[in-house]
Amino acid sequence: MGILAVFLILLLVLNVFFAGVTVFLERRDTSATWAWLLVLTFVPIVGFIIYLIFGRKLSNKKIFDWKGQEKIGIKESTANQIDLIRQKEFPFSDTNVKKHRDLIYLLLVNDGAILTQDNEVETYIDGHEKFDALIKDMENAKDHIHLIYYIFHSDTLGKRVMEVLERKAKQGVNVKIIYDAMGSRTTKKSFFRELERNGGMVRPFFPSKFPLINFRLNYRNHRKLAIIDGEVGYIGGFNIGDEYLGLWKKFGYWRDTHLRVRGKAVYAMQTRFIMDWNSAAPNQKIDYKARYFPAFYGNGHTSMQIVSSGPDSEWQQIKNGYIKMINSAKKSIYLQSPYFIPDASLIEALKIACLSGVDVRLMIPNKPDHAFVYRATTSYAGELMETGAKIFIYDNGFIHAKTLIVDGEIASVGTANLDFRSFRLNFEVNAFIYEKQLAQKLEDIFLEDILKSYQLTPELYKQRSKWIKLKEAVSRLLSPIL
Structure with missing residues (x-):
């Protein structure tokens, strides 16, 4: 027993040491740090192996080569568009596009996302x-x-x-x-x-x-x-x-x-x-x-930016674009995502919009493709509902769309979900769209989807079982690393 006790103490000491070295020496979000500490503390050794596979930050080694873009003038075009917007001389195609020049500028500066207007x-x-x-x-x-x-x-x-x-x-x-x-x-x-x-x-x-x-x-x-x-x-x-x-x-x-x-x-x-x-x-x-x-030359009139994000970037470009869009809303915000696990900045932006009288509607699936992720999604949806948001559960199969439409004027469609993984871990790409006609079409599609959904009301949400409440609590605790 003496040898076993010494071995267990040594094991715990090593686990604490590894937890400190691997978590605190890597710059990461505080919530993610605490989530990993819980895993490392309550699942010693095995938790460390899990961390090595799932938790290590991506190496600072350069993943993508940006120099080649200079050959086709992308860097020069980006700088030119930034200067023209700063000088208020950019030739926007219409007033709706010009109205959102702050968002366009944000995505230009932080991602080099050139605005094209002939799509x-x-x-x-x-x-x-x-x-x-x-x-x-x-x-x-x-x-x-x-x-x-x-x-x-x-x-x-x-x-x-x-x-x-x-x-x-x-x-x-x-x-x-x-x-x-x-x-x-x-x-x-x-x-x-x-x-x-x-x-x-x-x-x-x-x-x-x-x-x-x-x-x-x-x-x-x-x-x-x-x-x-x-x-x-x-x-x-x-x-x-x-x-x-x-x-x-x-x-x-x-x-x-x-x-x-x-x-x-x-x-x-x-x-x-x-x-x-x-x-x-x-x-x-x-x-x-x-x-x-x-x-x-395209014969269309849709203005658009193609925005990429990933763990190799200093900024979370797509998430920042989402928040900027949400903050600009005056009338409505329509969101569709199979996963809704927002960080503090995104959910606060949505809450402020709700409390300001903006019509915020979120549509999520009626079934999970990942059990833990789904229960975290319903937990955050319930929290957002408390501020007045309308939550719709798509009931005609599985909804996998990643769309955001604001005021029927601008929209985003792409690969990024509304969760930690899309914002911080995955390599994603979205189209940010500045055309009323297309934004309104996407809004009409959303409204048609509502007819195939049921609303998650506060009364209905309160009826969930204790088992589901427990799963929501655990999933939410681990949500920064899901």
């Missing part, structure tokens, strides 16, 4: 329609097809997409795919073998360097982008898999939001792809060639 945009909320359009565009590709998807399954839809890519590669079209090594972990490398035989190139993002364990497990490329011939781009929430067509019984109908863009905003999507590719394939980098940025 034609189509909206897709159904997976069948989105993938029919994408496959048609890929069939018409003449030069290149660039894809980034967090999930690329080898199921019916995955095979349908792959057949087109294999055929286009055989025709001489340059095909490149980035998939996330964790999100697509069930997809075997052999699934891509025929495409590679035909000349296509495929790379995983942040694959494991060791068997069975990945020390960058927490940092995933959650982006979904498709760029065809540098003229057409897709951005939004749909991944490649049968569930996104509503073919999984567990989720039922899959409700998401995706955009098809034709205009200069595609250049920004292309730039994002090139940086991600050069990170995933450092020995086979691609240059910013003219073929990837063809000279053309």
Whole structure:
């Protein structure tokens, strides 16, 4: 017993030491620090192993190469737009865009997100329609097809997409795919073998360097982008898999939001792809060639910024953009997200909007795809409801859309959820949109979704069981690291 006692004391001392070294020496949010301390304290040794896999901050080593952008004048264009806005001489396309120049400036300065004003945009909320359009565009590709998807399954839809890519590669079209090594972990490398035989190139993002364990497990490329011939781009929430067509019984109908863009905003999507590719394939980098940025002019009138964020950035660009939009609201804020785990700054912004008389509406799913995350979501939704927000539970399958619409004037659609993971851990990309017509269309879609939802009232929320309340409490406590 004496030896066992000494061993246990030594184990606890080492655990405390490791907790101090690994948590306090890394700059992180206070709530996340406390959450990890709870794990390290109450699950000694095992908790430390969990921390090594999920909790370590990303290395300061440079992940993306920004220098290449100088070759196509992005740095120069960004500086030029910043100067023109500062001098109040920027040629905004209309008064609605000009009205939001502070938000535009914020995203320009902190992310280099150039404002483009010639975009034609189509909206897709159904997976069948989105993938029919994408496959048609890929069939018409003449030069290149660039894809980034967090999930690329080898199921019916995955095979349908792959057949087109294999055929286009055989025709001489340059095909490149980035998939996330964790999100697509069930997809075997052999699934891509025929495409590679035909000349296509495929790379995983942040694959494991060791068997069975990945020390960058927490940092995933959650982006979904498709760029065809540098003229057409897709951005939004749909991944490649049968569930996104509503073919999984567990989720039922899959409700998401995706955009098809034709205009200069595609250049920004292309730039994002090139940086991600050069990170995933450092020995086979691609240059910013003219073929990837063809000279053309969009015939649309949608003003847009493509904004990226990730754990490699000093600022949480997408979250800051969300907060700026929320703070600008005068009438309404409509939010859709499968996960609602806001940090203090975001939920305070929403509460202030509610208390100021703004019509705040949040729509979340009626079922979890991650149990802990869902209970944290319902907990925060209940808290927001106390300030007057209306909470709607989508009851027609599973809602995966990541949309924010403010005053029916501006909107954001992309890959970032309203949670810690999207803001701090994942690599995300969103389109920030400054056009009333498109914002109102997205608002109309939201209102149609309400007809397929039920409202979570204070009375209904109080009826949840003690077991659910306990799960909410535990999930909320761990929410900064979920």
